[in-house]
Amino acid sequence: MARFNFCNLLHLAPDAKRLWQFEAKGGSLALTREQRVPHTEALPGKWVAKNWSSLWQPKLNIAWLPAESVFLRVVELPASNLAETLAMVELQLEKFSPFPVAQIVWTMHVIGSRTAPVKGEAGPEHLQTVVVVIAERKGVEEVLGKLERDGFLADRLETPMLDQLEAVDPKEDGAWLFPLSLGGQSAALVAWWYGGALRNLSFVTLPTAGERAKELQEQLSHLAWSGELEGWLTAPPKWHLMADPVKAVEWETVLRAAVNEPVAVTAPPPLAELAGRTARRAASAAQANLLPAEFTAQYRQQFVDRLWLRALAYAGLTYAVAVAIYFGAVGMLGYQTGRVESAVASLSGSYTNALQLKMRYSILQERSQLKYAALDCWQLVAQEIPEGITLQRSSFVDGKKLSLSGTAGSGDVQKIYDFYDALRKAKLSGQPMFAGGEQPQTRQQGMVLSWNFSLELLRSEAEAQ
DSSP: OTTOSEEEEEEEOSSOEEEEEEEEETTEEEEEEEEEEOTTSOOOHHHHOOOTHHHHSOEEEEEEOOGGGEEEEEEEEEOOOHHHHHHHHHHTHHHHOSSOGGGEEEEEEEEEEEEEOOOTTSOOEEEEEEEEEEEEHHHHHHHHHHHHHTTOOOSEEEOTHHHHHHTOOSOOSEEEEEEEEETTEEEEEEEEEETTEEEEEEEEEOOSSSOHHHHHHHHHHHHHHHHHHHTOOOSOOOEEEEOOHHHHHHHHHHHHHHHOSOEEEEOOOOHHHHHHHHHHHHHHOOSOOSSOHHHHHHHHHHHHHHHHHHHHHHHHHHHHHHHHHHHHHHHHHHHHHHHHHHHHHHHHHHHHHHHHHHHHHHHHHHHHHHHHHHHHHHHHHHHHOOTTEEEEEEEEETTTEEEEEEEEETTOHHHHHHHHHHHHTOEETTEESEEEEEEEEEEEETTEEEEEEEEEEHHHHHHHO
């Protein structure tokens, strides 16, 4: 059960398609959905289709084969494991099958076991009752074609008749009739239980007209004679009819007249319960089913191919969305850039004019500062120049450097240095005026001493910063 999370079972009934869905809960399968779909409508794809979720939530699709497509045979074999039982059945297929072995698909179902009575010196023999299910490959392929057109890719093909047999409880010795439809004709599956084991399975048909009871009596008599010849029919059978009220009305009267015996009528399990029995049996079954192996491989490959195609489609869609988002973002950024460029273009004239005005203002401000700085320097020079020192030239270099030169007497060298130190230490409004400079340079020319030195204007550096 743990291998599957969901199990879908499809029944192609004459009036409509019946679909049941079971979900694995608590180690069993519980019915969660049931739907009746007209033959003219499609099956709900979300139920039966397999997609990516089927990889981690496996889904099992089961279909019931029509009763007319299936042949049932009962055989008793020594009790053994599954592999040996399959091998024993395969050795006898030619005897069981109504068709050539190459033209059939088959499976089996163990329906019970018993211990045979002791014979002579041999010990008791443990036997198992096996129902061999045989279907013509051509008919199975036709059913699969119908299912494929409905979008239902089956994982297993089953027959509900096995579950009808399992529903008989207790299994009293006698004959059990299960009415059904064979190709539109009223028929019944007859199961013979004797000695605590299922002995035979056969079909009988009910004529639509004529002496229905007499024809049914002949068919049942032939089956009884076969049981007597095989040795398992050791007493007159008790007759049981498992049918719904509608079919019970039709069959009970004819059956009583045919066998001239009492008939015990019991209600069959509802279709939903029968579907649940099939789903649980199929989900836990290990042996092969009636679905040909090549169809299993084909459906598996189709599932893988479908996943790849969907993955490629999703990848292409994701890429297309990403490209659309990219181009949308590029377009939006381009639009915003255009707006900014337009705004810049509209502001460029006023911005350029503002820069020109700012530069003009800076130049005028610098000129004003230099003018006042020159006047301050002249004031300091006039205050600090000693007697006997003549100033011949003064200049500003780059508006930051004050250069002075002149003449003095040959013995006034110290006065020149004192003049330099006085200017270097001079303050204006409590702030130093100069930040140092080049030491005085002197040159003797006869009785005249030429001198020059320069000072860095501290005020101009502060204002420039």
